Amino acid sequence: GDSVTQMEGPVTLSEEAFLTINCTYTATGYPSLFWYVQYPGEGLQLLLKATKADDKGSNKGFEATYRKETTSFHLEKGSVQVSDSAVYFCALSSNRDDKIIFGKGTRLHILP
């Protein structure tokens, strides 16, 4: 079945460092791909998404490119801030199914 694998955390970085959180997926067909973020004590909120191959989603300085050839959707940010500390979830939604499949989440700590 469809699945999402993302790098395990926690990831700890200093402020202004470059961030990469890896995400790969397995799916039949052409899924849409998402990154959700969960700040402490809150629900998940959409960070960015891409609905077809080679699309780049971006928001709040974060970017991810839908790479069909490597089945990946890695999240990147050029200069992280303390306020980016959160748990990040990669997810996919298949066009043959009606459900979103989430990765296990990656906790990110940014040190001042």
Place this chain on the structure above:
Amino acid sequence: DAGITQSPRHKVTETGTPVTLRCHQTENHRYMYWYRQDPGHGLRLIHYSYGVKDTDKGEVSDGYSVSRSKTEDFLLTLESATSSQTSVYFCAISESLSSTDTQYFGPGTRLTVL
């Protein structure tokens, strides 16, 4: 922010008691979902609804039931709570089942079963 509220936000209960969690939305979205979040598992779908009185099971539905009598409300019931149901429960909504559509999440309910 999407208008989604969950109640209660925190609950402690004992094994064997029934528990009902409520999700309320003001967005008039057709689709509603219940997830549980556990360390090492991410989010797992319990049940979802595609309209009033129309519901279906997710991947971890055993021990849970749901009801949707109004568009805006989706109830999750634990008929007889067990310690394995200690978790954080999230409600979500979406306008459609399109794979490109976004799900919007509520703030969560932390449930502890002693």
